[in-house]
Amino acid sequence: MDLTFLVSGHASGPTLVLDQPLSFWGGVDPATGTIIDAAHPQLGVAITGRILVMPSGRGSSSASSVLAECIRSGTAPAGIVLGEADPIVALGALVAKELYPDRVCPVAVAADYPAATRTESITMDPNHTNG
């Protein structure tokens, strides 16, 4: 998987491919790690521990702190693979890494996003981005 890291870190796990972009704020419950956006086709699905594969973030700029709160409370995805760089998602993971350095959620952009959506599991490794 050819990945460009926005927030560096190691992660691996089963993918959760989102059919639509997701706003963490109003879209994910940090207490449970499930999607709560009523307009999202994957309402009720758990993101915790998965490699979240989504085309981009969406909507509100409060999403960064909700992602950070998910990372703090252990309900976050293991890592996030995006179709295009998303600063709001990157910031949430970046600040969480500053505050909670033992709980890193790497964020990367996939060079071949459609391929990422067809993968059942992804290993995110900043040292081997072509693996």
Next chain:
Amino acid sequence: MLSDADQAMLHGETGPHVALAMRIVTGLAAASSARFLLDISRAHIDGCLYNGQASLDFANRLSGVQVTVPTTLNVSSLDLLHPDLIQSTPETQRRARALMDAYTSMGAQPTWTCAPYQALVRPAFGEQIAWAESSAVVFANSVLGARTDRYGDFIDAAAAITGRAPAAGLHLDENRQAGVVFDVAALSTDLKKRDAFFAMLGLIIGSRSGKRVPAVVGIDEATEDQLKTLGAAAASSGSVGLFHVVGVTPEALTLRDVAPADSPIVEVDGEMLRIARQQVNAGADSSRLGSVHLGTPHYSSNQLDAVLAALARRAVKLNLYVSTGRDVLVRWGKADLLTELGVTIVTDTCTYVTSIVDPTTGSAMTDSAKWAYYAPGNIGVRALFGSMEECVETAVAGHLVERNDQWI
């Protein structure tokens, strides 16, 4: 890429808090492929809304540092003027207050509004600023012609502390050109005068623009409040941080000013507006309405006047909440005329971001596409969308009053 002063901040020469702030700014610069940083002259921070312990941990980590540019604060999770409205636990309220105090102790102004442009600050055309809060971002860029990227939690404070932001996104000329044109010429002039039209158009634009800047043609005039409504909706259903309305917004005197000749065109018709409304309303129970919500984004004094006129001295049977900034409310000066009719005025926060409404009382009605979009996830309340007039009539009657002929 970094100036000497940037390097000094990054290396801790002005203290560890500034170094943390600069790591966030440069981290974002890397994520957004910025080649350098630029000066910003104002900041608007939305990190003062309590989104869990992480938001407080971050603010506390910065404790002791001061912002270096004039900085306003977005809505919080509390209403300090009407504290009895807030239903969250005492512990959550204590943390929310600690978060607010952390930001004011950094020198940010206790404005507590998502619409600081209404009575507090008016960034100039072309001014480089760092604003968070998606509806304020889109207003500053589109209506005022100021320049901010779509900032959010953390980077807002980091920019306010360092006075710097990545030279990327909507700060730059090349990213302010439209990539898609929405043509509403086929719709009636009467429809295009209505606020509800702007809300539904915003939803359509947001969901269809992707990362492209949208331009709208076919609107001859619009009030600032209508443009505020359009932007807030487009920033909810999508990631719109800037839109142009040709002949109305300041960067778009003509279509050619803002859009290449080969830009794709979306022709908006009445059916698209009806579908947008149906999608908002899906899931709400119109037979069991518990409350009505106006003022997302925070109402202007003109909008408060319009609510007062629509009420026409009639008391409400359903709880009617009207959210506005404390600055606007003081300047407006007629709060008593609303409250004596049973209206609940909310300041410093908003009814869809904190615990004010009991979700077991039923669905809600709102004139805000943004409220309808986020309330189900945030507070567990589904919403019906209606015009402000429909919302007021519903609140007065105590049950749903629709006037479909009025706007579509």
